[in-house]
Amino acid sequence: MWYFYNEFENEELESLINQINSVFTNIFSAVVFEYPNWMSRIKLKSDFEEFKGKFELSQPEEKEKLADAFSKNIQVENVCNMTVDPVSYEDLLNGSSEEFVRCISALKTIQGYLYDNLLKLKGLVEEVGTLKNYYEKFYDESIEYVCPFCGIGPMLTSKDQFREAFDHYLPRSKYPFVSLLRKNLFPICHTCNSTYKGDKNPRDHGKVFYPFMRDDNDCEPVFTIRTGVIENLEIASQHFQGEIETWNEVFAIKDRIKNFAEVNLSGWMSNVSEAVGIYNIDLETAKNAEIERCKSNKMQDHKFIKKAVLEAL
Template identity: 90%
Template sequence: MWYFYNEFENEELEGLINQINSVFTNIFSAVVFEYPSWMNEIKLKSDFEEFKGAFELSQPEEREKLANAFSKNIQVENVCNMTVDPVSYEDLLNGSSEDFVRCVSILKTIQDYLYDNLLKLKGLVEKVGTLKNYYDEFRVESIEYVCPFCGIGPMLTSKDKFREAFDHYLPRSKYPFVSLLRKNLFPICHTCNSTYKGDKNPRDYGKVFYPFMRNDNDCEPVFTIRTGVIENIEITSQHFHDEVETWDKVFDIKDRIKNFAEDNLSGWMSNVTEAVGLYYVDLETAKNAEIERCKSNKMQDHKFIKKAVLEAL
């Protein structure tokens, strides 16, 4: 990633997610509990009741396996840094009883409902807002002009009618308990989401960036340019070598940045040569001045790529 998302508070959505996760915890703990009042008249409660019945009929080791999957899969940061291995639907179903297969099938229905339908219900929309509302907040609080995964694609603003899709970093089709989980849910540009990542599971490729890392991001593109031709690009980082490799495998970042730079190289150079004639300075002075201008708001107007290209000339 070229930059990390800022964590920000959203008490209403976080409270809703915590209530849902509490229902799962109570079912796994086999305690008597009451559903949140907002669930009483919606499909989700009947799905949970059906899930609870199938869970109780499953074998003890299967119940333990599912509770363990819940405990692991909600630890998105630890899954990303490979200190926790997530548990997939496939892992759960391997050698399972008929009751447990039914239990997992109902769980999948619940997970789909949570993301696809829950935040469209009128009562919850009034209290929590829609995913569009969440995107608008995300856009203001945490996005720097362009998609952090490619650094190229612009992101729809909070004033636009539509929003960018939220990516499930750990794919909801592969893993339970991650479909409505804030740490696993963030917007990326359409090209990254639909064309490159799709349903890829980043953990299949190695250690991955945790999108809400609190570390300083030192990822930089470095070009090799000879006689005006870009021959190569590398992404340097002292801290995130393994994450960079996975990032490139999933999103094809190096080729995309190289292609973008090639398309813009002549235009960026013309900016420099125009400054030579306008300010009566030599080419090197004009180039260094343009590099300095690229250091502020570096994600705006793709200045971080322009800077790297000019430094390689």
């Protein structure tokens, strides 16, 4: 990633997610509990009752395996840094009983409903907001002009009528308990989401960026340019080499940045040449001045790419 998202508070949505996860925890713990009041009026309660009934009929080792999957899969940060291995639907269903197959089917119904339908219900919209409202807050708090994964695609703003799609970093088709989980939901541009990532599972490729990482991001493009031709691009970093490899495999970042730079190279060089004539300065001085201008708001107007190209000339 070229930059990390800022974590920000959203108490209403977080409270809703915590209540849902509490229901799962209570079912796994086999304790007597009451559903949240808002849940009693909607389909979700009957879906949970179906799941609960099938879970109780499953084998003890299957119950334990599913509770373990819940505990692990909600730890998105630890899954990303490879200190926790997530548990997939395939892992759960391997050698399972018929009742447990039905239990997992009921769980998939819940997971689909949580993301596709829950935040469209009138009562919850009034209290929690829609995913569009969440995107607006996300944009204002965390997004720096362009998609952090490619650094090229612009992101719809908080003022636009529509929003970018939220990506499930850990695919909800492969893993249970991640469909409505804030740390597994974040917006990326349409090209990254639909053309490159799709339903790919980043963890299949190794260590991955945790999108809300609190460390400093030192990823920088480094070009090799000879006689005005871009020959190579590498991504330099002291801390994230494993993550960079996965990032490139999933999103084809090196080729996309290199292609973008090739298309814009002549224009960026022309800007420098024009400055030589306008300000009556030498080429090196003009280039260095342009590099300095690229250091502020570096994601805006793709200045981080332009800076790297000029430094390689």
